Amino acid sequence: MAHESFEDEVVARYVNERFVAVKVDREERPDVDAVYMEAVQAATGQGGWPMTVFLTPGKDPFYFGTYFPPEPRHGMPSFRQVLEGVDAAWRERRDEVGEVAGRIRAELAERAGVYGAGAGPGAPGEAESEQALAELARGFDAARGGFGGAPKFPPSMVLEFLLRHHARTGEESALAMAARTAEAMARGGIYDQLGGGFARYSVDAGWVVPHFEKMLYDNALLIRVYLHLWRATGDPLARRVVLESADFLLRELRTPEGGFASALDADSVDEESGKSLEGAYYAWTPEQLTEVLGVEDGARAAGWFAVTRGGTFEHGRSVLQLPRDADDPEGFARVRAGLLAARGGRPAPARDDKVVAAWNGLAIAALAESGALLGRPDLVEAAARAADLLLAVHLTAEGRLLRTSRDGRPGPNAGVLEDYADTAEGFLALYAVTGEESWLALAGGLLDTVLKHFTDEASGSLYDTADDAEELIRRPQDPTDNAAPSGWTPAAQALLTYAAYTGSERHRTAAERALGVVGALASRAPRFVGWGLAAAEALLDGPREVAVVGPADDPRTAVLHRTALLGTAPGAVVALGDPAQASEVPLLVARPLLGGAPAAYVCRHFTCDAPTSEPAVLAGRLGVRVEE
Incomplete structure (x- = not known):
């Protein structure tokens, strides 16, 4: 519509004469x-983008559509006919327009707080x-991975639940669904086989042809x-995907200021x-492969990458x-x-250089964990630099987050719930891998x-926007x-993680109450x-709280710390500190060395097993896969 109608001089003149045109970037203003x-x-029973809405001056909607x-x-x-019809209705039948707008506002008011009843104490x-597992199994595509039919979106959050459920219960079907889906995506066209990273979704059910836009989240x-x-498994393909996608x-997405841009265009x-x-x-043709690689390697590449004469895409x-390893x-x-x-x-x-706080929080968590577990300190450094940008540009003096920035300059829009939740999650992950207590304190402020x-307060439910x-x-x-x-739900997870570090009943209770709505939806809409559901797995497991204590320059401390991070116990938290230095983290308080040696304490609700200095013992307590 931007190219067809908004940029048309005749249509644009008509709009500007009769309407106040407001174009909203849904990434900037997800609340609108x-x-x-x-x-x-x-009103229509369906939605989609572009979304076209006509409002009264009081912001009440009265006529809708998607693409015209x-x-x-x-x-x-x-679109011109729609504009003319709305203009005529506004001038000639304004009372009717007001009645429609009033009915819509009333209906939306009835929906307000609908999730409050679903949230609760449990x-x-x-x-x-x-x-939830049984319902997911019913919709699982065993042949091609994923759930349901085309189009297929990466079910990232569901896969996290399945991995946690398997870790807690040993249920093999959960791991099988996660592993089959992950392999199918990694071997499909939705994954960039040359440069790493995933496209937004697959237009078909077999992950072959993607919508090529690459999103940070x-x-x-x-x-x-x-x-x-x-x-959990030691799968080398999964490890390769992590490193290639992090690279x-x-x-391609890191900005000069150290943050991460929102997206790459599809075209x-x-x-x-x-x-x-x-x-x-x-996309490639066999001839293009030959032109770049020569006849022999071009033919081999066509076989490896499933490039055919007829093509799997357009033109x-x-x-x-x-399809298989070379x-x-x-x-x-x-x-x-x-x-x-x-x-x-x-x-x-083209790249959308907008830096979104929430999505950068997700990237910080991913890069921090990946760098720590896979021996890539540069990834941890990149995560910390992105976090520093959020602190310098997105966090106001009053401790409130702004949603976006560009070129190091903050945007005008207030952060929404996902910005606080995902940024807190990123800071908590940075604390777990670095032991720098400032990250934990900053996460606490956001929470x-x-x-x-x-x-x-009455229901424990959460709103997408702040009360002010x-x-x-x-x-x-x-x-x-x-x-x-x-x-x-990320807010609930972050609240739970913070409670595990600090022993705060206030934060744990808030997490439990917020997750009440998940129980209501678990059997009906687990996808x-x-x-x-992943956060609930952490609750069911404790979550386990791991305190690793020892001098920072002692290699035995580093081994215990990495062992703890390798644990598959759902939602386990890891704190790192030196008993010789005072700590503000309650989980580390009164955790001495063991016979002068670094030690690890594994606890639930601050009740701990006997400490150990043996990595193998710690590994057994946290479900660490034994590496060959």
Whole structure:
């Protein structure tokens, strides 16, 4: 619509003469998107983007739609016809318009707080966890991985739940669903087989042809999922995906200020046609492979990457896949490097340089954990630098978050719940891998804001916007995951993690009450509360609290610390400190060395097993996979 209608001089003149045009970036203002999308769905039974909404001066919606073509098409009116009809209604039948707007506002008001009844004192228990697993199994695509049919989105939050459930219960079907889905995505076209990183979703059920846009949140979430799969199984493919995708973030999404940009576009200029086409940067023909690699390596590459004469994509081109590992690893590495270098000479997709606090929080957690577990200190450093940017640019003097920045300059929009939750999650992960207590304190400050400004004290439910945010037609509130986790359940997870470090009953109770809504949705819609189900697994396991104490320069301390981080116990927290130095972290208080040697304490609710200085003993207590 931007190209077809908004940039048309005649249409634009008509709009500007009769309307106040407001174009909303849903990434900048997810709260505005949420409330009006709810109105669209309530009125029409469906929604989607682009979303077109006509409002009264009081912000009340009265007419809706999604895409309107420039000319009448397939029974749809043109955008110009819609504008003329709305203008006539506003001038000639304003009373009717007011009545419609009033009915819609009333209906939305009735929906307000609908999730409050679902939240309550109890989080999901064993029964709800098993019901969710059974429902997921019913919708699982055993042949191709994932859940349901086309289009298929990476089920990142559900995979995290499945891995945690397996770690806690030993249920093999949970691990099998997670592993099958992860492998199918990693070998499919949704994964960039040359440069690493995942596209937004697959248009087919087999993960072959993606929508080529690459989003920061998808890649941050998937890096962590594949890391946790590797941690549980030792799968070399999962490890490779983690490192390649992390390198993709650093190479293509990191901004000069140290943050991470939101996305890469799906389309770019195709060198042959000169037109902007989706996937032009990523797709190949056999002839192009031969041109870059020569006849012999070109043919081998076509076999390895499933590039066919007919093509798997448009214009006879194929999206690169990797159905099986290459039979010649050295030759494969050479071919892959050659193709990546050649692709670098193509016109690249544009980058959205907007830095979103929530998505950077997810990236910080993923990079910090990956760097610590896979021996990549540069990834931990990148995570810390991104966190420093959030502190310098996004965190105000009053301790409130701003949602976005660009070129190191803060945007005007207040942070929403997911910004606080995901940023706190990132800071908590940084504390676990570095032992720097300032990260824990900063996470606590953000979570205090969640408790004060986003929480309904009566029900324990959470709102997407703060109580002092700009007033909309209703205060948005949604606990269900979409492409990224809902702010509600990551907030619950972060509250639980903080409570495990500090012993704060206030934070633990808030987490349990917030997760009450997950119990109500677990059996009906588990695919949309995966993050909440994962948090519930942590509650069911304790979560376990691990205090590692010892001098920072003692290699035995480092071994115990890494062993603790390798633990698969769901939601386990890891604190690191030196007893010779005073700590502000309650989990580390009164945890002495063991006979003068570094030690680890494994606790639940601050009640601890006997400390140990033996990594093997610690590994057994935390479900660490024994490495060969």
